[in-house]
Amino acid sequence: MKRLSVVSLALLYVIVGVQPVLAAVRSWEMDKAHSNFYFEVEHIYSKIRGQFNEYTGEVRFDPNNLAESKFLFKIETASVDTKIAKRDKHLQSADFFDAGKYPQMTFESTKITATGNGVYEVLGKFTVKGEEYQLRLPLKFSGVKDHPAVKGKEVVGFNGKVTIDRLAYKVGGGKFFDLGVVGKDVEIFVSIEALAEK
Amino acid sequence: MKWPLIAYFLIGTVVIVIAGALAIPFVYESQTLWYKLGSDKTVLRAGQLVGLLALASLLIQILLGARGSLLQETFGVVALMAWHKANGILLCCLAVLHVVLVLVPEGLANLPLGTKNWPEMVGGVLLLVIFSQAISSLFRQQIGFIYKQWRTVHRTLGYVALCLAAVHVLFVADSFAQGVPRRALLAILVTVFVVVLAVKFAPFMGKLRDKR
Numbered sequence: 001m002k003r004l005s006v007v008s009l010a011l012l013y014v015i016v017g018v019q020p021v022l023a024a025v026r027s028w029e030m031d032k033a034h035s036n037f038y039f040e041v042e043h044i045y046s047k048i049r050g051q052f053n054e055y056t057g058e059v060r061f062d063p064n065n066l067a068e069s070k071f072l073f074k075i076e077t078a079s080v081d082t083k084i085a086k087r088d089k090h091l092q093s094a095d096f097f098d099a100g101k102y103p104q105m106t107f108e109s110t111k112i113t114a115t116g117n118g119v120y121e122v123l124g125k126f127t128v129k130g131e132e133y134q135l136r137l138p139l140k141f142s143g144v145k146d147h148p149a150v151k152g153k154e155v156v157g158f159n160g161k162v163t164i165d166r167l168a169y170k171v172g173g174g175k176f177f178d179l180g181v182v183g184k185d186v187e188i189f190v191s192i193e194a195l196a197e198k
Numbered sequence: 199m200k201w202p203l204i205a206y207f208l209i210g211t212v213v214i215v216i217a218g219a220l221a222i223p224f225v226y227e228s229q230t231l232w233y234k235l236g237s238d239k240t241v242l243r244a245g246q247l248v249g250l251l252a253l254a255s256l257l258i259q260i261l262l263g264a265r266g267s268l269l270q271e272t273f274g275v276v277a278l279m280a281w282h283k284a285n286g287i288l289l290c291c292l293a294v295l296h297v298v299l300v301l302v303p304e305g306l307a308n309l310p311l312g313t314k315n316w317p318e319m320v321g322g323v324l325l326l327v328i329f330s331q332a333i334s335s336l337f338r339q340q341i342g343f344i345y346k347q348w349r350t351v352h353r354t355l356g357y358v359a360l361c362l363a364a365v366h367v368l369f370v371a372d373s374f375a376q377g378v379p380r381r382a383l384l385a386i387l388v389t390v391f392v393v394v395l396a397v398k399f400a401p402f403m404g405k406l407r408d409k410r
């Protein structure tokens with residue numbers, strides 16, 4: 001009986017103790033129809049745009065509790081889409097993403113800092129082709145409001161741009177860059193809408 | 199064996215068509231080839247050449263199988279049947295080799311699966327049809343296939359294979375997206391279709407003429 005009381009007290013402590021943290025940072029479910037990870041890269045003179053159609057995301061955000069806020073994105077490399085199936089297949093090959101061997105790219109935030117004007121610098125671990133890198137992703141917090149189309153839900157928005165050197169992440173060995181065909185700088189545009197119960 | 203002049207004309211036509219087909223990956227290079235370098239480029243081009251040989255072999259196979267009166271009178275039924283069998287085995291080998299050679303440069307862990315790559319998937323179905331045709335023909339008795347049923351299935355699948363091949367080639371490679379290769383292939387396909395129709399309907403037409 002005494003042991004049961006101790007266990008009950010411990011459970012109560014855990015529940016009461018954790019609750020303020022859970023209540024403080026809201027968890028948002030990504031609206032995949034209105035979110036994406038877009039990219040743009042030079043091809044000789046033109047710019048080729050693409051996106052990743054398959055991904056999962058975890059968004060926990062509270063501007064007043066950045067320490068507990070978190071962004072976690074898992075992107076399926078085989079879902080790369082540039083509107084030309086053969087080019088996508090080439091991007092999935094070992095020449096670029098090597099999707100068969102490395103099916104996912106992930107970004108997991110480790111520190112979020114407000115830099116003013118609604119911009120948050122999200123520092124995180126960016127894992128590409130099995131190797132981990134530090135990446136700073138500036139995200140502009142667009143705000144929170146009642147979802148105009150979904151009753152009882154709120155929507156949060158973030159947009160951010162970052163330019164990375166794909167060769168530094170070993171996305172390509174450089175042969176197409178050396179030939180002057182595919183640029184090395186890739187502009188990444190992250191656009192997120194996420195929903196939560198009011 | 200002494201063949202009539204028409205035999206040399208027919209063989210010459212086939213040789214010219216095959217030579218023309220083999221020039222396509224060089225003259226009308228696909229964009230996929232542009233982005234392959236070194237040995238990958240060589241292997242992919244070899245795969246395309248083998249694929250075109252397989253297509254030629256399939257077209258010849260259909261004509262040999264149809265056994266029109268011109269072919270029968272020129273070469274004889276026995277020779278046509280022997281060539282049909284040998285060409286079927288060759289076609290199966292070429293089809294397998296084509297698949298291996300075009301897949302290797304892109305990586306075997308990066309297979310073109312899914313609806314996005316539907317022309318390649320059509321090619322996959324075509325390979326299965328060709329393979330099943332070859333196996334069921336070579337081992338018909340061991341499998342226990344009744345001849346009449348086998349013949350019906352074999353003929354039907356032969357025409358299915360031709361349709362699949364047409365769709366696969368016309369949509370899988372941008373060399374055939376427009377211009378001379380597309381027009382030439384369509385012309386050859388229509389010619390084969392007309393020849394097969396003419397051969398198949400010849401007995402009915404003969405009966406109709408007799409009734410009149």
